[in-house]
Structure formats: C-alpha cells, structure tokens
Amino acid sequence: MQSFEIDKSDLLRIKTALEGDDAGLEVVLQEYHASEIAILFEKLPQEAKERIINMLPADIASEVLSEMTEESHPEDLLLNMHPDKRSDIVEELDYDDATDIISQLEEHEQHEILQDIDQEDAHNIRALLKYDEDTAGGLMNSEIIKVNINLDKKEALDEIIRQSEEMEEFYTIYVVDDENVLQGILSIKSIIKARSDARVSDLVDKNFIYVKAELDQEDVAGLISQYNLTTIPVVDDNMKLLGRVTVDDIIDVMEQESTEDILKISGVSEDEELSGNWKEAVKSRLPWLVINLGTAYLAASIIRHFDSTVSQLPQIAAYMTIIAGMGGNAATQSLAVTVRRISLSDLSDAQAYNTVLKEFLVGLLNGAANGLIVFAIAMFYDADPLLGLVLFLAMTGNLVIAGLTGASIPLVLKRVGIDPAVASSIIITTFTDCAGFLLPLWLASKFLLHS
Amino acid sequence: MQSFEIDKSDLLRIKTALEGDDAGLEVVLQEYHASEIAILFEKLPQEAKERIINMLPADIASEVLSEMTEESHPEDLLLNMHPDKRSDIVEELDYDDATDIISQLEEHEQHEILQDIDQEDAHNIRALLKYDEDTAGGLMNSEIIKVNINLDKKEALDEIIRQSEEMEEFYTIYVVDDENVLQGILSIKSIIKARSDARVSDLVDKNFIYVKAELDQEDVAGLISQYNLTTIPVVDDNMKLLGRVTVDDIIDVMEQESTEDILKISGVSEDEELSGNWKEAVKSRLPWLVINLGTAYLAASIIRHFDSTVSQLPQIAAYMTIIAGMGGNAATQSLAVTVRRISLSDLSDAQAYNTVLKEFLVGLLNGAANGLIVFAIAMFYDADPLLGLVLFLAMTGNLVIAGLTGASIPLVLKRVGIDPAVASSIIITTFTDCAGFLLPLWLASKFLLHS
Structure with missing residues (x-):
C-alpha cells in the first residue's frame, strides 16, 4: 500500500455500490483503510454515511469515527445508531477519541450513551470529559502501560506484556510508586537488555518531562516539538499519573492552530468551521x-x-x-x-x-x-x-x-x-x-x- | 523538569557567565537541556555561540546543532570550529541532521568536513546529500533497526538489541530479505510475546505503508498524519530499504509549511527567512x-x-x-x-x-x-x-x-x-x-x- 488520494473514481465506485445491495457495498468497502473511509465520508450525504457505518464491523467503524474531522460531526453518526451497535463501537474507541466525540453531544445524550457501555470504560470516559478539550487533560489518553517501581525485571516484563495486550502500540513505559505517583520512565530497550536480577528502580529514568492536566494544548505541542518527544505523561496536582499525550494527537493540534492563525489574520473568527453554513x-x-x-x-x-x-x-x-x-x-x-x-x-x-x-x-x-x-x-x-x-x-x-x-x-x-x-x-x-x-x-x- | 520558557533571567545569567571564565560558564550551561541552549542561541551574538559550542562535550554540542533552526545557521558554527572537534560532533549527529546542516554549505566545504570523519559515516551522509531536502529522501534517517526475514526469535531479538545499542529510540523494526528488499514490519510487542520457536517470517506484518525517496515532504507529512504513523519506511525504486522518516521530523515540516502558507497569502516570498536581513x-x-x-x-x-x-x-x-x-x-x-x-x-x-x-x-x-x-x-x-x-x-x-x-x-x-x-x-x-x-x-x- 502506498500513498492514497481520494479521486473521482473512488467516489464513483462507492456511490455506485451505495445504489446496490449491502453485500456488494461490503465488498467495495473492504478495499479501503478506515482513514480512507473517513475521507470519503466528507463527500457523502448523511444517509449514506449512516448506512455504511452501521454495516462496518465495530473495530473498523470505531476507527472511521476517530479519523473523521470534528467538522464532519462523527457524534451525529454515533447518536443515530442502534444502541447495541453504538455500545460496541464506543467500547472499541480509545478513551481520548471517545471523549472527543462524545463531548460534542448534549449532556443527556452523553449520559444515554455512557450508561449502556462497560462500566470501567464509562468511568474512564467520564473522567476525561471533565477536562477542557483544549488542554493536556482533554488531549490525553488514559490507556498507558505503567509498572510499579518495586518490581524486578521478570515481573515488570510480564506486566508490560499483559498490559500491552489491549493496546495497539506503546512508546513509553511509565513507572509509578504504590500511590500512582509518577517516578519516571522506563525504556523497552533498557528492560530487554537488563540483567535478569535488575529491578525497575535500577532502570528507571528519573529525568523526564511531564505536563499538568490543565496545560493548554498549544504549550503541550510546543514541549513535544521542542524536546522531540513521542509521548508526554500527564499528571494531576499531586503528580499522580493520569495519562499521556502522544505525538499524533499533537499533529492534529498543530493543523488546527495554523488554521486558526490564518483565519484570525484574515479577520475570520477562529471558531468558524471551514465547512460551516x-x-x-x-x-x-x-x-x-x-x-x-x-x-x-x-x-x-x-x-x-x-x-x-x-x-x-x-x-x-x-x-x-x-x-x-x-x-x-x-x-x-x-x-x-x-x-x-x-x-x-x-x-x-x-x-x-x-x-x-x-x-x-x-x-x-x-x-x-x-x-x-x-x-x-x-x-x-x-x-x-x-x-x-x-x-x-x-x-x-x-x-x-x-x-x-x-x-x-x-x-x-x-x-x-x-x-x-x-x-x-x-x-x-x-x-x-x-x-x-x-x-x-x-x-x-x-x-x-x-x- | 517541566515546561521551559526562555525568559530574561536565563538570558541574563548566560550573558553574565559569558563575561566570566570558562569554568563558571560551564557550570551555568550544565543546567540547560541542549534544546534550551539552541533557543538561547537565537538571542546570542556569533562569538558567544562559537565559544559555547566549542566548550560543550561533543554529544551535547551535536544535539544543540540539530535543534537549532535553519535560520540560526548551525552550519556556520560547524565551519568555524577546530577540525578535530568538528569531526567528533559530526560523528555524533544523526545522519539526517548531519545532512541537513552540511547541505547548507558549499561543495568544497562539505568535502572538507566529510573527509575528516569516519568513512562509514561519511558514506552514509554523502548518500543522503543526493536527495532534495524537501523529499522523503532528504528527511529520512538511515539509522534503522532491520532484521532478516529468515531469522528465528532468538536471533532476531539478539540482532535488535545489538542494533539498538547505537540508537536513542526506536519505534519500528523493519524486516528485509537477503537483497535488502523491504518485506514488512515487526512490532517489538509481537516478538517479545512470540513463542520461542517462532520465526520472523511468522511475525512480520506485510500490510504496511511506505514511501519512495523522491516523494515530496508535504505528502509524507500527509500520510503520517492520515494514518497516525510514528515512522514510515523510505524505499528506492526497487523497494530496497533506504531509511525511515519519523514523526518528529514531520512536526518541523508542518511548522515550516504553515509559515510558508501565511507568508504566501500575505504577498511575501516563501523563501524569505523570518529573521533575514x-x-x-x-x-x-x-x-x-x-x-x-x-x-x-x-x-x-x-x-x-x-x-x-x-x-x-x-x-x-x-x-x-x-x-x-x-x-x-x-x-x-x-x-x-x-x-x-x-x-x-x-x-x-x-x-x-x-x-x-x-x-x-x-x-x-x-x-x-x-x-x-x-x-x-x-x-x-x-x-x-x-x-x-x-x-x-x-x-x-x-x-x-x-x-x-x-x-x-x-x-x-x-x-x-x-x-x-x-x-x-x-x-x-x-x-x-x-x-x-x-x-x-x-x-x-x-x-x-x-x-
């Protein structure tokens, strides 16, 4: 697979398939990556989007929703879905993506969605909904890998493998004490290479950069860019570990900030949506x-x-x-x-x-x-x-x-x-x-x- | 360490220290991260920068140079340095950063620098200098971890640990055949979790996204952002693996592109340097x-x-x-x-x-x-x-x-x-x-x- 650009032939294929039955449409959709379907969605009418998202398996549908721009309003698709399907999709979403989408809804709609899903997931999403979406807390993902500083190499490696089962990718392992206070970071390289009698406390790097949950997203982007980080841990006022912001979230922030700069300099309110009415x-x-x-x-x-x-x-x-x-x-x-x-x-x-x-x-x-x-x-x-x-x-x-x-x-x-x-x-x-x-x-x- | 902003007190401290002897200056400098020194450099006169860069150990000096913006002209510092010190610094630099800096010099100056350094490093930098700096080839780093598809788990893990000795961070392991043709990617998670008799060929993910070396950097940024990648492999026309572009290189590209957009829309040539004369x-x-x-x-x-x-x-x-x-x-x-x-x-x-x-x-x-x-x-x-x-x-x-x-x-x-x-x-x-x-x-x- 190489670079992908939506061209008229893709759009035409989807539109033709939309006129046919579900089986045919399914075959055509299988050829596209979730992020490509999200781009195609920008050119499709609401009914078509609803039909497609309902047909996709929950793991693909959740990826499509998380890849849709804020301006394409993924929350509307979620709202108009059958509740069972919706719960499956929300449970598949990363917590930060779920929070971003759900935060666009009215409070009673948020409640309706969250009461139907797994209680732990709902709890985590509710915690994230508290933070302003333009802060580190609003950007962060609470799915992280963390190990206790008192473990030895074997215990830590087992713990890392266990926690990583549920994650697609991890860049950094965080080290905390018994109170969940952030102690430092552990590189996967150092733990693999360590002698078998090493302990996490010997391997932890205590010289790390972190942000408070209230920090503005522009400042978070600045730190990640300045220090060339892939992720940055987010803590509360007591240094307890809340989550992490990853560099791919920052790319979206930067795109959004430069749109705002161009609009502001031209006398357009930074809140105007580019595709607004x-x-x-x-x-x-x-x-x-x-x-x-x-x-x-x-x-x-x-x-x-x-x-x-x-x-x-x-x-x-x-x-x-x-x-x-x-x-x-x-x-x-x-x-x-x-x-x-x-x-x-x-x-x-x-x-x-x-x-x-x-x-x-x-x-x-x-x-x-x-x-x-x-x-x-x-x-x-x-x-x-x-x-x-x-x-x-x-x-x-x-x-x-x-x-x-x-x-x-x-x-x-x-x-x-x-x-x-x-x-x-x-x-x-x-x-x-x-x-x-x-x-x-x-x-x-x-x-x-x-x- | 939390967020860092250069304020007047930092600048004053450095300026005061610059009036004193080297020992005092060294103590003050030790309190700053290399990327912070790069920012301070934007406010210091040329003589001060030359004195500081010559004083810093080669590993820190190389980081400072790689963090300096193009507009601060790190190549001038490199050029005016004692040749021995310079060789140490160039050898410490990542190949892509070394190439970016050296590419700003005249051909005879490039030659002078490269003939003094380790021959393998010089060879790799010369290869990168061939690519236009605005393409995937110009952005890429050739320091990658790659394993042969025919290895077994133990051999592969040994190879990964050996290759990672020289690297600060790695995100993806590339799998190649005997001809260095890219076959796929291997996640560190999958190899750690694999059974001991597993082979790389069982674990390789063949569904990956790559770019050709000639692709424009804006398109590379688009792909990385669209597919939420941390790195993307760069290949030649025969699919031979040349290097990888990482997401932190892309952040710089995006910043540069949005500066160009704002300048162009205002009737300023996109080549005008913001701090130019x-x-x-x-x-x-x-x-x-x-x-x-x-x-x-x-x-x-x-x-x-x-x-x-x-x-x-x-x-x-x-x-x-x-x-x-x-x-x-x-x-x-x-x-x-x-x-x-x-x-x-x-x-x-x-x-x-x-x-x-x-x-x-x-x-x-x-x-x-x-x-x-x-x-x-x-x-x-x-x-x-x-x-x-x-x-x-x-x-x-x-x-x-x-x-x-x-x-x-x-x-x-x-x-x-x-x-x-x-x-x-x-x-x-x-x-x-x-x-x-x-x-x-x-x-x-x-x-x-x-x-």
Missing part, C-alpha cells in the same frame, strides 16, 4: 466587517476634510487610492513576517528593536522604488514634476509607516497580552489608509493648488 | 509590490474615467474608498476560509459549487447589513436618500463580488495547477478595488449628477 459565516465575519467600516469612515473623514482639494484636482482621488492600497500591501507583508516570527519564538528587546529597524529600512527602500515608478508615470501622463514629487514623497512616507506599524504593532500587542494575529491587521490598515489619504492630499493642497 | 526582505517583497502597483493603476484608471463626477461630487471620493476597502476585507475573509479548506482536503465539484454559493450568500447578507449602515450615515450626515441608495447598492454589490471571487478564484487556480495561496489575493483585490470604485462612481454619475 452561511449563517455561521455571517455571524463569524459581520462583527469584524462592522469594526472595519468604522475605521474606514475614520480614514474617509480625512478625505472629506480635503473636499475642495479633490474638487479642484480630481486626479488626486485616483492617486491617493494607489498610495493607500500600496501601504496596506506593504504593511501586510511586514505584519505576516513579524506575527509568524513572534508565534514561533519570543523576541528579546534587542531583537524587537532590530525587527522594527529592519522593517523601517525595507519600507524606505520599497517606498522609494515604488515612489520612483509613480513619479515617472506622473511625468509621462500628467507631465507634472511637482505632482510627481508629491506622489513620490507620499508613497515613500506611507511605506515607511507601513513597515514601522507592521512590525511594531504586533510586538506591542504581544507584550500587553493581546493576540497579535487578531488585532494587528485592523490597526495597521487604519494607519496606512489614513496616512495614504492624508499624505497625498495634504502635500497636494500645499504644493499643487494655486489658491 | 533587510536586503533579503526587499528582494523578496519588492516584486510583489510592483505587481500590486500595476493592478492599483488599473483600478485607479477607473477613477480617472470619472474625473468630472469626482470634481462635481467630491464626497464620492471618500465613500468609494470605504466601499473598495470593505470589499477587500470581505474578500480576504472568503479567501482565507477557502484557501485553508482546499489545503486540508480536495473538494468535489458539488462541494466547490456549494462553497461558491455559500460565499455569495454571505456576501449578499454582509453587504446588505453594511449597506444599511452606510445608508443610515448618508441620511444623517448628507441628508440625501439618493446618495444613501447609491452607497447601499454599491456596498452590497461589492461584497457579493468579494464573496464570489474570494471563493471561486482559489478553486479555479487550484484546478489549473497554480498555488492558490500565492496568486489569489492579488487577483481578488483587483476585482474588489475595480468594482469598489466603479460601482459608486457609475451609480453616482447616473443618479446623482444633474448634467
């Missing part, structure tokens, strides 16, 4: 547009102040839109580089200063370069060197302002604790719009009008 | 600004066409900037949602159609809402219902155009094979600028001027 989209975006309308009026009020300049020199109306627009573009560039840089690491004071200085220089140079082009065009079309000079100065000035604000506003917002991705662009566009209108209009009123 | 920044951004200047002139030429309208009705100059600006904002929102959606999964024709329809509706509703506000303000300030109506229609029309182009342009670009993140925003802004000027000016010239 138009009502959600209006609700998510209209407030932002109305705020922008306010700042647009602020910038436009500058133009109104120069009504007589515009009236006498109507071509300045065209040129000022060019200068304001170019300021916005240059500011977006400075902003993107600075916001991304901040989000990857904190900047020292000296680095922050250098960043602003660099963006000032870049603004000056790019402003002068574009200013020269605008000057040349004004000479060619309007044959007016004074107009050309006004436009050159306005363009250079606005691109300097774009560079300065594009770099400094996100740095300042970050220091005062406001998310720079959300608030920066509107503040900066307001600056470049206002300056983009004010500079050419004011310079024109000074130098070009013969009043 | 002003010369690189000008080179990366000026071409984009000049293209934007061209489209700004296109939009402005519409305004010039209405010089007499502007002259007679100067307030329209202010209003048209509001309508054009709001169109740009709304289009950016539609664009961000659509671009991100496309980059996470391919859309079917029906989904593409629904996306455009949704954005049309959102544009209509948000346009009408903002149009009403603009209408109300025009009534209040200008007491002119006809002007209010012109502005209402222009605002609604431009936000509809924003929604339609914001959704359809990236979809079309994607289908014709152009990266939608790069080219969409300029095309869309041109549409919303042109329509944002044309609609109010044309409507005003029709309904508001008494010519």
Whole structure:
C-alpha cells in the first residue's frame, strides 16, 4: 500500500455500490483503510454515511469515527445508531477519541450513551470529559502501560506484556510508586537488555518531562516539538499519573492552530468551521466587517476634510487610492513576517528593536522604488514634476509607516497580552489608509493648488 | 523538569557567565537541556555561540546543532570550529541532521568536513546529500533497526538489541530479505510475546505503508498524519530499504509549511527567512509590490474615467474608498476560509459549487447589513436618500463580488495547477478595488449628477 488520494473514481465506485445491495457495498468497502473511509465520508450525504457505518464491523467503524474531522460531526453518526451497535463501537474507541466525540453531544445524550457501555470504560470516559478539550487533560489518553517501581525485571516484563495486550502500540513505559505517583520512565530497550536480577528502580529514568492536566494544548505541542518527544505523561496536582499525550494527537493540534492563525489574520473568527453554513459565516465575519467600516469612515473623514482639494484636482482621488492600497500591501507583508516570527519564538528587546529597524529600512527602500515608478508615470501622463514629487514623497512616507506599524504593532500587542494575529491587521490598515489619504492630499493642497 | 520558557533571567545569567571564565560558564550551561541552549542561541551574538559550542562535550554540542533552526545557521558554527572537534560532533549527529546542516554549505566545504570523519559515516551522509531536502529522501534517517526475514526469535531479538545499542529510540523494526528488499514490519510487542520457536517470517506484518525517496515532504507529512504513523519506511525504486522518516521530523515540516502558507497569502516570498536581513526582505517583497502597483493603476484608471463626477461630487471620493476597502476585507475573509479548506482536503465539484454559493450568500447578507449602515450615515450626515441608495447598492454589490471571487478564484487556480495561496489575493483585490470604485462612481454619475 502506498500513498492514497481520494479521486473521482473512488467516489464513483462507492456511490455506485451505495445504489446496490449491502453485500456488494461490503465488498467495495473492504478495499479501503478506515482513514480512507473517513475521507470519503466528507463527500457523502448523511444517509449514506449512516448506512455504511452501521454495516462496518465495530473495530473498523470505531476507527472511521476517530479519523473523521470534528467538522464532519462523527457524534451525529454515533447518536443515530442502534444502541447495541453504538455500545460496541464506543467500547472499541480509545478513551481520548471517545471523549472527543462524545463531548460534542448534549449532556443527556452523553449520559444515554455512557450508561449502556462497560462500566470501567464509562468511568474512564467520564473522567476525561471533565477536562477542557483544549488542554493536556482533554488531549490525553488514559490507556498507558505503567509498572510499579518495586518490581524486578521478570515481573515488570510480564506486566508490560499483559498490559500491552489491549493496546495497539506503546512508546513509553511509565513507572509509578504504590500511590500512582509518577517516578519516571522506563525504556523497552533498557528492560530487554537488563540483567535478569535488575529491578525497575535500577532502570528507571528519573529525568523526564511531564505536563499538568490543565496545560493548554498549544504549550503541550510546543514541549513535544521542542524536546522531540513521542509521548508526554500527564499528571494531576499531586503528580499522580493520569495519562499521556502522544505525538499524533499533537499533529492534529498543530493543523488546527495554523488554521486558526490564518483565519484570525484574515479577520475570520477562529471558531468558524471551514465547512460551516452561511449563517455561521455571517455571524463569524459581520462583527469584524462592522469594526472595519468604522475605521474606514475614520480614514474617509480625512478625505472629506480635503473636499475642495479633490474638487479642484480630481486626479488626486485616483492617486491617493494607489498610495493607500500600496501601504496596506506593504504593511501586510511586514505584519505576516513579524506575527509568524513572534508565534514561533519570543523576541528579546534587542531583537524587537532590530525587527522594527529592519522593517523601517525595507519600507524606505520599497517606498522609494515604488515612489520612483509613480513619479515617472506622473511625468509621462500628467507631465507634472511637482505632482510627481508629491506622489513620490507620499508613497515613500506611507511605506515607511507601513513597515514601522507592521512590525511594531504586533510586538506591542504581544507584550500587553493581546493576540497579535487578531488585532494587528485592523490597526495597521487604519494607519496606512489614513496616512495614504492624508499624505497625498495634504502635500497636494500645499504644493499643487494655486489658491 | 517541566515546561521551559526562555525568559530574561536565563538570558541574563548566560550573558553574565559569558563575561566570566570558562569554568563558571560551564557550570551555568550544565543546567540547560541542549534544546534550551539552541533557543538561547537565537538571542546570542556569533562569538558567544562559537565559544559555547566549542566548550560543550561533543554529544551535547551535536544535539544543540540539530535543534537549532535553519535560520540560526548551525552550519556556520560547524565551519568555524577546530577540525578535530568538528569531526567528533559530526560523528555524533544523526545522519539526517548531519545532512541537513552540511547541505547548507558549499561543495568544497562539505568535502572538507566529510573527509575528516569516519568513512562509514561519511558514506552514509554523502548518500543522503543526493536527495532534495524537501523529499522523503532528504528527511529520512538511515539509522534503522532491520532484521532478516529468515531469522528465528532468538536471533532476531539478539540482532535488535545489538542494533539498538547505537540508537536513542526506536519505534519500528523493519524486516528485509537477503537483497535488502523491504518485506514488512515487526512490532517489538509481537516478538517479545512470540513463542520461542517462532520465526520472523511468522511475525512480520506485510500490510504496511511506505514511501519512495523522491516523494515530496508535504505528502509524507500527509500520510503520517492520515494514518497516525510514528515512522514510515523510505524505499528506492526497487523497494530496497533506504531509511525511515519519523514523526518528529514531520512536526518541523508542518511548522515550516504553515509559515510558508501565511507568508504566501500575505504577498511575501516563501523563501524569505523570518529573521533575514533587510536586503533579503526587499528582494523578496519588492516584486510583489510592483505587481500590486500595476493592478492599483488599473483600478485607479477607473477613477480617472470619472474625473468630472469626482470634481462635481467630491464626497464620492471618500465613500468609494470605504466601499473598495470593505470589499477587500470581505474578500480576504472568503479567501482565507477557502484557501485553508482546499489545503486540508480536495473538494468535489458539488462541494466547490456549494462553497461558491455559500460565499455569495454571505456576501449578499454582509453587504446588505453594511449597506444599511452606510445608508443610515448618508441620511444623517448628507441628508440625501439618493446618495444613501447609491452607497447601499454599491456596498452590497461589492461584497457579493468579494464573496464570489474570494471563493471561486482559489478553486479555479487550484484546478489549473497554480498555488492558490500565492496568486489569489492579488487577483481578488483587483476585482474588489475595480468594482469598489466603479460601482459608486457609475451609480453616482447616473443618479446623482444633474448634467
């Protein structure tokens, strides 16, 4: 098996099979991996998904549900299923995946599902449901392998094999004391290689990294990425072992965080679902547009102040839109580089200063370069060197302002604790719009009008 | 040890220690993990970094180099080091990390470094240097554990323990035949649990996912994320096992890809280094600004066409900037949602159609809402219902155009094979600028001027 991409032929095969009987559909489905069926589900209507999930064996169906994106709403499929089938599937799910799916439901629906399943499973899922889904506790899986620090090699190995029966894969063995307080980690390599009279206490690595259950998922992702970990143990306030977060959970977090970054920087609420309907989209975006309308009026009020300049020199109306627009573009560039840089690491004071200085220089140079082009065009079309000079100065000035604000506003917002991705662009566009209108209009009123 | 953040006190301690002698500095350094030193390096001058890296033991120094970001240029530290120390460090590095660092150097510098180190290491690194760094071959590590399919349990376990001596961590054991052709994978669990007379051929899992060395790193990341893998084997065209890519390499790829996405969508070349100097920044951004200047002139030429309208009705100059600006904002929102959606999964024709329809509706509703506000303000300030109506229609029309182009342009670009993140925003802004000027000016010239 190599790389898999859903193409039209796959979709067509499934759709054709859906028109036939269950036996035929089953044969076609057997050719797909659970994660592939989850992708196909994104393109299928609700009835088709319900029919397929009910047909699949519980172990495959549970894998499909856990692979579906949050936006495809696996919880709806679970809810509309026959209760017996549903219990089988929930019991097959990893606790963290079950919790993620069930947490999307209403409380009485959660209760209905959990009361029908194995009591130990229900207990574990209920414990996980307590944690906010964006924290280490919400991400973690409580299916772990742990051994008591007082065991010897043979006892520990037997225990590891026994516990691993129920797990698909394990990366790390955790060592706890009699009170379930985390003592360290044990590598499978070290226990296999150990002499037969070795004890866990000789082999345990006490120098390990852990997180508290309340830690935000972004910070968990940061630690896993920084220390190149495959898993990280999650503990409560008394250092008791609750579970572990694995690197594959973190990949989903990172994908989600970078979607949020891109949306926020573009003025879309981070809660808007990419495949959401138009009502959600209006609700998510209209407030932002109305705020922008306010700042647009602020910038436009500058133009109104120069009504007589515009009236006498109507071509300045065209040129000022060019200068304001170019300021916005240059500011977006400075902003993107600075916001991304901040989000990857904190900047020292000296680095922050250098960043602003660099963006000032870049603004000056790019402003002068574009200013020269605008000057040349004004000479060619309007044959007016004074107009050309006004436009050159306005363009250079606005691109300097774009560079300065594009770099400094996100740095300042970050220091005062406001998310720079959300608030920066509107503040900066307001600056470049206002300056983009004010500079050419004011310079024109000074130098070009013969009043 | 829990979460680590570099704060000013850490930096101050290091800086103070740097002013003292080596012994004191060494004591301070011992308190930091290699990945923490790599982060501190981002804030230190070149001389300080060189002094520290030369002082650290080779195993720690190699970890620091491998943890440094590409933008901190670990290859410069390596180059300026005493050759003996350098050889020790390169031999300590994982082959894939050594390759990443050395590949940044000139060919004669690479040769100089490689001729001094262990011949087997040099051979392996040279083999990896052949692959483009953005492919599976460029990402992979050739330090793997592999066993021959003809071994029995005892032989295999001995072989695994022998090979794992040199490795920090292993997740998967690969099974090959006498020709090094990949046959499958073997889980450590299955071999520990197997009966003593079992053979590797009984235990091997032949249903595995692999990639060819030439596959692009983004596709490798997609597979690892889709199938929740910790590692994926890399093979040549004859299915011979070359190495493996691990999930922690993929985390770096994902971080890099989302930086590139954010930069591209903002009109910055994806090659611009976030901490690069002003010369690189000008080179990366000026071409984009000049293209934007061209489209700004296109939009402005519409305004010039209405010089007499502007002259007679100067307030329209202010209003048209509001309508054009709001169109740009709304289009950016539609664009961000659509671009991100496309980059996470391919859309079917029906989904593409629904996306455009949704954005049309959102544009209509948000346009009408903002149009009403603009209408109300025009009534209040200008007491002119006809002007209010012109502005209402222009605002609604431009936000509809924003929604339609914001959704359809990236979809079309994607289908014709152009990266939608790069080219969409300029095309869309041109549409919303042109329509944002044309609609109010044309409507005003029709309904508001008494010519």
